[in-house]
Amino acid sequence: xxxxxxxxxxxxxxxxxxxxxxxxxxxxxxxxxxxxxxxxxxxxxxxxxxxxxxxxxxxxxxxxxxxxxxxxxxxxxxxxxxxxxxxxxxxxxxxxxxxxxxxxxxxxxxxxxxxxxxxxxxxxxxxxxxxxxxxxxxxxxxxxxxxxxxxxxxxxxxxxxxxxxxxxxxxxxxxxxxxxxxxxxxxxxxxxxxxxxxxxxxxxxxxxxxxxxxxxxxxxxxxxxxxxxxxxxxxxxxxxxxxxxxxxxxxxxxxxxxxxxxxxxxxxxxxxxxxxxxxxxxxxxxxxxxxxxxxxxxxxxxxxxxxxxxxxxxxxxxxxxxx
Amino acid sequence: xxxxxxxxxxxxxxxxxxxxxxxxxxxxxxxxxxxxxxxxxxxxxxxxxxxxxxxxxxxxxxxxxxxxxxxxxxxxxxxxxxxxxxxxxxxxxxxxxxxxxxxxxxxxxxxxxxxxxxxxxxxxxxxxxxxxxxxxxxxxxxxxxxxxxxxxxxxxxxxxxxxxxxxxxxxxxxxxxxxxxxxxxxxxxxxxxxxxxxxxxxxxxxxxxxxxxxxxxxxxxxxxxxxxxxxxxxxxxxxxxxxxxxxxxxxxxxxxxxxxxxxxxxxxxxxxxxxxxxxxxxxxxxxxxxxxxxxxxxxxxxxxxxxxxxxxxxxxxxxxxxxxxxxxxxxxxxxxxxxxxxxxxxxxxxxxxxxxxxxxxxxxxxxxxxxxxxxxxxxxxxxxxxxxxxxxxxxxxxxxxxxxxxxxxxxxxxxxxxxxxxxxxxxxxxxxxxxxxxxxxxxxxxxxxxxxxxxxxxxxxxxxxxxxxxxxxxxxxxxxxxxxxxxxxx
Numbered sequence: 001x002x003x004x005x006x007x008x009x010x011x012x013x014x015x016x017x018x019x020x021x022x023x024x025x026x027x028x029x030x031x032x033x034x035x036x037x038x039x040x041x042x043x044x045x046x047x048x049x050x051x052x053x054x055x056x057x058x059x060x061x062x063x064x065x066x067x068x069x070x071x072x073x074x075x076x077x078x079x080x081x082x083x084x085x086x087x088x089x090x091x092x093x094x095x096x097x098x099x100x101x102x103x104x105x106x107x108x109x110x111x112x113x114x115x116x117x118x119x120x121x122x123x124x125x126x127x128x129x130x131x132x133x134x135x136x137x138x139x140x141x142x143x144x145x146x147x148x149x150x151x152x153x154x155x156x157x158x159x160x161x162x163x164x165x166x167x168x169x170x171x172x173x174x175x176x177x178x179x180x181x182x183x184x185x186x187x188x189x190x191x192x193x194x195x196x197x198x199x200x201x202x203x204x205x206x207x208x209x210x211x212x213x214x215x216x217x218x219x220x221x222x223x224x225x226x227x228x229x230x231x232x233x234x235x236x237x238x239x240x241x242x243x244x245x246x247x248x249x250x251x252x253x254x255x256x257x258x259x260x261x262x263x264x265x266x267x268x269x270x271x272x273x274x275x276x277x278x279x280x281x282x283x284x285x286x287x288x289x290x291x292x293x294x295x296x297x298x299x300x301x302x303x304x305x306x307x308x309x310x311x312x313x314x315x316x317x318x319x320x321x322x323x
Numbered sequence: 324x325x326x327x328x329x330x331x332x333x334x335x336x337x338x339x340x341x342x343x344x345x346x347x348x349x350x351x352x353x354x355x356x357x358x359x360x361x362x363x364x365x366x367x368x369x370x371x372x373x374x375x376x377x378x379x380x381x382x383x384x385x386x387x388x389x390x391x392x393x394x395x396x397x398x399x400x401x402x403x404x405x406x407x408x409x410x411x412x413x414x415x416x417x418x419x420x421x422x423x424x425x426x427x428x429x430x431x432x433x434x435x436x437x438x439x440x441x442x443x444x445x446x447x448x449x450x451x452x453x454x455x456x457x458x459x460x461x462x463x464x465x466x467x468x469x470x471x472x473x474x475x476x477x478x479x480x481x482x483x484x485x486x487x488x489x490x491x492x493x494x495x496x497x498x499x500x501x502x503x504x505x506x507x508x509x510x511x512x513x514x515x516x517x518x519x520x521x522x523x524x525x526x527x528x529x530x531x532x533x534x535x536x537x538x539x540x541x542x543x544x545x546x547x548x549x550x551x552x553x554x555x556x557x558x559x560x561x562x563x564x565x566x567x568x569x570x571x572x573x574x575x576x577x578x579x580x581x582x583x584x585x586x587x588x589x590x591x592x593x594x595x596x597x598x599x600x601x602x603x604x605x606x607x608x609x610x611x612x613x614x615x616x617x618x619x620x621x622x623x624x625x626x627x628x629x630x631x632x633x634x635x636x637x638x639x640x641x642x643x644x645x646x647x648x649x650x651x652x653x654x655x656x657x658x659x660x661x662x663x664x665x666x667x668x669x670x671x672x673x674x675x676x677x678x679x680x681x682x683x684x685x686x687x688x689x690x691x692x693x694x695x696x697x698x699x700x701x702x703x704x705x706x707x708x709x710x711x712x713x714x715x716x717x718x719x720x721x722x723x724x725x726x727x728x729x730x731x732x733x734x735x736x737x738x739x740x741x742x743x744x745x746x747x748x749x750x751x752x753x754x755x756x757x758x759x760x761x762x763x764x765x766x767x768x769x770x771x772x773x774x775x776x777x778x779x780x781x782x783x784x785x786x787x788x789x790x791x792x793x794x795x796x797x798x799x800x801x802x803x804x805x806x807x808x809x810x811x812x813x
Contacts, residue, residue, distance in 0.1 A: 008412065013421070014546035021428050021542045028429075029535045032436045036526045039519055064518055073517035119756065289519060 038065070039289040043228045046265035046281035049292045050226045053302045054269050056188035059144025060180070062299075066292040067284070071253040075177065081251065082151035083173045086159050095251070105159075105171040112168035123175070126158070126165050127182045132311035133157050134183040139310050142300035154180060190308050193220075213306035218271045225270050229278070234262035245295045254286070261285035262293070269302070277301055334476040334555050340485045342551040343475060344492030346420070349544025350468050351493045353431055353537050354461050356500025360530055361434055361454060362388065368527030369437035370446050383447045389728075390451060391458040396724045398462035403717025404568045406467050407710075414554030416474055416712065419467035421549040427460040428538035435531045462720075464545075470716035473697035474554040477805070479798055483639075483694045487631035490690040494624050499540070504533040557805055558710055571703060571711055572718030578699040580783040581692050582722040584643075588780025589726035589733070591688075594769045596734030600744070601769050603754055604762055605666040606674060618675050622682020629683060630690045638790035639698065643691045647781035650684030651774040657681055658770035666762060684777065692719065698789045705797045737768050 038044035045065050052062035064074050072080075080095045088097075088104040114122060137150050144150060158179055163169055193212025198205055214222055234240045241256045249256060262284045269277045279302060282293040365384050402419070409415040434453050440446055472486040508529055512520045523529065573579060602611040626646075633642045657677040664670045696715050704710040738744050742764035745755045757765075789797075 010413075010421075010550045014550045017425060018542055018546055021425055022539055024429055025432055025535045025538055028432050028436060029531060032531055033523075033528055035439070037523050037528055039515075039522065064522060069516075069518035069522075071516055073521065076517070289515075 039291075042263045042283040042285070042290040043231060043265055045290045045292060046267060046283050047226050047228060049281055049297075050267050050269070050279055050299070050302065053143070053299050054226060054305065055192070055224055057138075057191045057303065057308070058184055058188055059138075059147075059299065059303075060184045062144070062292075063147065063294070066294045067249070067254060068252050068294070070286060070289075070291055077252070078151060078177075079173050082155055083176050086155045086176075087171055087173065105169045106173070108170075110168055110170040112166060112170070114166045115168055115170050118166070122165055123178070126162050126175075127179050129161050129165065130154075130158055130179050131183050131186055133161075134180075135187065135308055136310050138187065138303065139308065143303040145294065145297075145299055147294075187308060191306060213308065214271075217306050223272055224276075225273075226267050227270065228265055229268045230264075230266035232264045232266075234264065237262055243296065244293065248295065258286045259284045263290075269305070271305075276305055332478060333481055334478055335481055335485060336551075339475070339552050340488055342548045343471065343485055344489040345544045346471075346548025346552070347468055347489045347493035348496035348499070349541045349548070350420075350424075350465055351496030352499040352503075352544070353427065353541040354465050355497030356503070356534070356537050357431060357434070357457065357461070358388070360500070360504075360534070361457075364435055364437075364527050364530050365450055365454075368525075368530070369450075370440075370443075371526070373441060373443075373446070375443045375446065379443065380447075383450065387450045387454050391454050392724055392728055394455045395458045395462055396721050398459050399466055399717040399720040399724065400569060400572070400714070402463050402466050403711075403713040403715075403720075404565050406470070406713025406717075407568060409713075410558060414474065415558045416467040416471050417549060417552070417554060420464055420471070420545060423460065423464040423467075424542055424545045427457075427464050428541050430457050430460050431538050431541075432531070432534050435527065435534050466717055466720055467713065468545075469693065469720070470696075470700075470712040471552070471554070472693055473700045473712045473715075474556045475552065477556050477798075477802055479698065479701070479794065482697055483634055484631065486693050486697065487627065487634070487690050490693060491624060491627040491631075491686075494627055494686075494689055498620055500533065500537055503536050503540075504529060507533045507536060556710070557808070568711065568714045571714050572721065575699065575703055577702060577787050577789045578696065578715055578718060580787045581695045581699060582719045583783040584688075584692060584780045585719070585722040585726040586729075587782055588688075588776045589729040590776035591773045591780065592727070592730040593734040593737055593776075594773050596738050597765050597768045600738070600754075600765050604757055605661065605766060606671050607668055611671065614675060615678060618679035619682035619685075622679040623685040623689065625679075626683035626686020627689050628686070630686045634691070634694070638794075639691050639695050640784055640787050640790045643687060643695070643784045644781045646684050646687030646691070647777050647784075650681070650687070650777040653677065653681045653684065654770045654774035654777065658766060658774075661766055661770070662763075688780075695787065695789065698794060701794075701797055701801055702789050705801055734768075737772065738765070742768065 034040055038048050049062045049065050052058045052065075063069060068074060068077055084093050084095070084097075084099060084104070087093075087106050088099065088102045091097075091102040091104065093099070093102060093104075134154060137153060138144070141149055155176055158176060159169075159171055162171060162175065189210070189212065191212050191214050193215045194207055194210045196205065196209040197207045211220075214224070218224075237259070240262050241259060244256055246256060262282065265281045265283055267279050267281060268275055269279070279299060280297070282296045283290050284293045285291075362384060365387065366381065370380070406415055406419060409418060411418050413421070430453070434457050438445065438449055440449075472482060472489060475485050476482045508520070508524075511523060511529060511532070515523065520529075571578070572582070598615050602608060602615055606615075630642060630646065633645065637645065657674070660673055660677060661670060664673060696719055697712075700710060700712050700715045703715065743758065743761045744765070745757060745761070
C-alpha cells in the first residue's frame with residue numbers, strides 16, 4: 001500500500017517541484033524587490049528625496065537617498081564628521097581616527113549625578129531648548145542644502161545647552177541623535193499637525209490635536225503630491241562630473257569616475273491637485289543604483305511652501321528641576 | 324499470533340527517521356516564521372507612506388489574526404476529516420504534505436507582497452484574504468505532517484523515537500527563520516552597502532527575501548521527506564462521516580485527556596507577554612529580551628532530546644507528569660532566586676541560567692502529547708476498526724488553537740490590569756517607573772502563574788490510561804489484525 005507503484009515517480013516529482021517553485025519564488029521576489037526598492041529607478045529616488053522635504057520638512061532624512069549614503073551608513077557619516085569632533089574635542093579628533101583609543105565626553109567619568117539620576121525629564125528639556133535653535137538654523141540656511149553648516153552649528157550648540165541643563169559635559173552620539181531627530185520630527189509636526197493620541201491601556205491623553213501649517217493653508221484634508229514632469233539625461237557627463245564637489249565626494253569615499261550616468265529630474269509639487277512649486281533634482285548612477293547629487297540640487301523653495309517661524313530663543317525657557 | 328518480537332520489529336530505515344525530522348524542520352521553518360513577521364510586516368511595512376489611519380489599521384491587524392485563528396480551527400477539523408478519508412497509493416498523509424507545500428510556499432511569499440493601493444478598505448480586505456489563505460494552506464500541510472508520526476511504524480517504541488527526533492528538529496526549525504533573516508541581512512548589507520540596506524529594510528524587503536529563502540527551504544526539506552519516507556501503518560477502508568469524525572475528538576477519553584492538557588495549561592505561555600518587561604525592569608535592559616529567549620529556546624531543544632531518554636525508562640503518562648512537576652519546580656526556583664537576589668545586575672546571569680532549566684520542560688509538551696495521540700489512534704482503531712490519525716491530531720490542534728487564544732487574552736489582562744502596570748505618558752520616556760508590587764507581579768507572570776498552569780496541565784493525564792499492559796495488548800492485537808487482513812487480501 002504505502003510504496004508508490006508505477007505511474008508516479010516521487011523523485012522526479014520532487015526535482016520538478018523544487019525547480020518550478022524556486023523559479024516562481026525567485027520571479028515574485030525579483031519583481032517585488034524592483035518595484036519597492038527605489039534605488040534602481042532615478043525618478044523614484046528623486047521623488048523620495050523631494051517628498052521627504054515637502055511632506056515632513058525633513059531634509060535630514062532625505063540624505064538617505066543621496067550620494068553621502070552610497071558607501072556610508074548615513075548615521076556613521078554624521079558620527080565621523082560631525083559628532084565625534086564634538087565628543088572628542090579635547091583629543092583633536094580627525095575623521096577616521098580610532099575612537100577606541102580616545103577619551104571623549106562619552107566617558108562615564110564626565111557624568112554628574114544629574115545625568116545618572118535623570119528619568120528623562122532633563123533630557124526632554126534639552127530637546128525642548130534645542131528646538132527653537134533648530135528652526136532658526138533651517139530658516140536662516142534655507143533648509144538642509146548646506147548640511148555641513150547645520151550639523152556643525154547644531155551639535156556645538158547642543159553640547160552647550162546640555163552642559164547648561166545637566167551641569168556636566170557628558171555627551172554621546174545617542175544623545176545627539178535623539179535630540180536632533182526629535183527636533184526634526186517636531187518641525188515636521190508643525191507642518192502636518194498632530195492627532196490626539198490616547199493610551200489604550202491607561203486611557204490617558206498622550207498628545208493633543210494641533211493644526212499644522214499645511215492644514216491651515218490647504219485645509220485639513222490636504223493632499224500633497226510630487227510628480228515627475230521631465231527627465232533629462234545629462235548630455236556631457238564629463239563636463240557634469242567636473243562641476244561636482246570633489247572634496248565632499250572624497251569624504252563620501254566616492255571617486256567621480258564611478259559615476260556612469262546622470263539625469264536631471266524635474267518634479268512638480270501639487271497641493272490638492274494645484275501646482276505649488278517645482279524643483280530640479282540631479283540624480284547620478286553608480287553601479288546599478290541611483291543617488292541624489294546634492295551639490296547642484298537646490299531645495300530652499302520647498303521649505304517656504306508654508307514657512308515655519310523662528311521661535312523664542314531657548315534661553316528664555318525656565319530651567320527644569322531635576323528629581 | 325503476533326508475538327512480542329513481531330511487535331518490536333524495526334520497520335524504518337535509519338535515514339527515514341532523519342528525513343521525517345528534516346520534513347518537520349522544513350515545515351516549521353516556514354510556519355514558525357510567519358505569524359510574528361506577518362504582524363510586523365502588516366503593521367510597519369506593507370502600506371508605509373499611504374497615509375492610512377494607524378488606529379484603524381492596528382485594530383484590523385488584530386482582527387486579521389483573530390479571524391485567521393477561527394479559520395485555522397475550522398481547517399484543523401476539516402483537514403483532519405479529509406486526511407482520514409484520503410486513500411491513495413502514496414498513503415493518506417503524504418499526498419497532503421507533498422502536494423500542499425507548493426501552494427503553501429507561494430502563498431507564504433505573497434503575504435509579503437502588499438498591493439500598491441491608496442484604498443484602506445482594499446488594503447484591509449487583502450490582509451484578511453491573504454492571511455486566511457496562508458492559515459488554510461499551512462493547516463493543510465502542518466496538520467498532516469504532525470500526524471505522520473503515528474503512521475511511520477506499527478512499532479510504538481520505534482514510532483516514539485521517530486516522533487522525539489522529529490519534534491527536536493521541528494523545534495529547531497521554529498527558530499530557523501530568525502537565523503535566516505540574520506544571514507539575509509548580512510548578505511544584503513555586503514551587497515548593497517549599509518544605508519541602502521537600511522532603505523530596503525524600511526520597505527520590508529529583507530522580510531520578503533527571508534520568506535523566499537524559508538519557502539525554498541520548505542520545498543527542499545519536504546521533498547527530501549516525501550521521496551524517502553513511507554507510511555507503514557495500513558489505513559482502514561471504512562468511510563467516516565464528518566459527524567462521527569468530530570465525535571471522536573470529543574468522546575474518546577484518552578484522546579480528550581491529551582487535548583485537555585492544552586486547555587488546562589493555557590496560561591503556561593503568559594510569560595511571553597512580559598519577557599520584554601522582565602528584561603527592562605528586572606534585568607535592566609530591553610536588549611536582554613533576546614538573551615532571555617535564547618537559553619529558554621536551547622533548553623527546549625535539549626528538553627526534547629531528554630524526553631526521549633526518559634521515555635525509555637518511564638511510560639508517556641509518568642514522563643508527562645514528571646516533567647510538569649519539574650517545570651513547576653524550576654519556575655518556582657526562578658521566582659525565589661529572583662526575589663532573593665533582587666532586581667539588579669547581579670540577577671542577570673542566574674536568571675539566564677535558570678531560564679535554560681525552565682526551558683527543558685517545553686521539550687515534554689513538544690513531544691509526549693504527540694506520542695500519546697499516536698497511541699490513542701491505535702486504541703481507537705482497536706475499538707472501532709477505524710484508523711483516524713487526521714482527526715486525532717486535528718482535535719489536539721483545535722484545542723491548542725483555543726488555548727492559544729485564551730493565552731493571548733490572559734497575558735495582556737495580567738500585565739495591564741492585574742499587575743497595575745503604568746504606561747509612560749511622557750513622550751521622552753519610553754518606560755515609566757513601576758511600583759515594587761507591580762514588579763513582583765511581573766515576575767509572577769513570568770514564573771509562578773505559568774508554574775500553576777504547568778501543574779494544571781498534568782491533571783487530565785492522571786485519567787489517561789493508554790500505557791503499560793493495555794498498550795502492549797492493543798499493539799499486539801492490531802499487528803495480528805493487520806496480518807490477518809493482509810493474508811485475506813492476498
